[in-house]
């Protein structure tokens with residue numbers, strides 16, 4: 466079965482007063498496929514960026530020293546994907562969908578979706594992440610139960626702030642002492658809140 470024929474429309478359901486939000490299992494952009502992770506992705510992600518101290522500088526986790534850490538991370542992604550808590554997509558080019566180069570995660574908290582993202586350094590600067598974020602955001606905001614997509618980044622993470630601005634997000638404010646980024650220090654750091662609403 467071709468990839469395109471496997472694409473599913475975003476599903477949504479109302480269960481009593483609780484809004485359940487679910488994005489497609491696969492999303493597509495001009496250059497990228499966003500798909501559910503597989504256990505076998507751990508090796509490619511480890512090689513691409515999970516052990517890279519420059520990529521992980523502003524993340525809330527430390528670089529992985531062992532492949533097993535990335536394997537555990539993927540196992541957690543799959544558990545949360547299946548439970549409906551979050552949809553952490555891996556990003557891959559259309560012509561090599563088995564070789565992920567990054568991730569874009571949607572944490573499903575209707576009426577909002579909170580996103581996080583990371584890309585292999587080899588692919589920075591080509592507008593790939595804004596392309597992925599724009600597609601995911603449009604998809605999520607087309608759901609009846611979603612009104613807001615938000616993202617929080619370290620106040621010094623210029624590349625991340627620019628990524629959100631290029632994705633159409635609006636800077637709403639600065640959150641003092643908001644989040645610990647352990648690769649920089651142990652104290653909570655200021656962050657910027659960005660959002661795209663409908």
Ligand SMILES: CC(C)(COP(=O)(O)OP(=O)(O)OC[C@H]1O[C@@H](n2cnc3c(N)ncnc32)[C@H](O)[C@@H]1OP(=O)(O)O)[C@@H](O)C(=O)NCCC(=O)NCCS
Nearest residue numbers: 520523582583584589590591592593594618624625627628
């Ligand atoms: C943030 C990130 C996903 C951006 O992805 P991307 O596909 O490279 O995004 P873009 O190509 O649109 O570039 C966005 C900004 O990154 C910066 N940038 C681009 N190439 C860069 C490079 N080679 N080195 C450092 N920064 C670079 C620029 O500020 C750029 O803005 P500009 O287009 O106005 O010049 C990527 O830099 C990354 O993975 N960073 C590490 C993880 C991270 O910080 N994630 C966000 C946590 S909140």
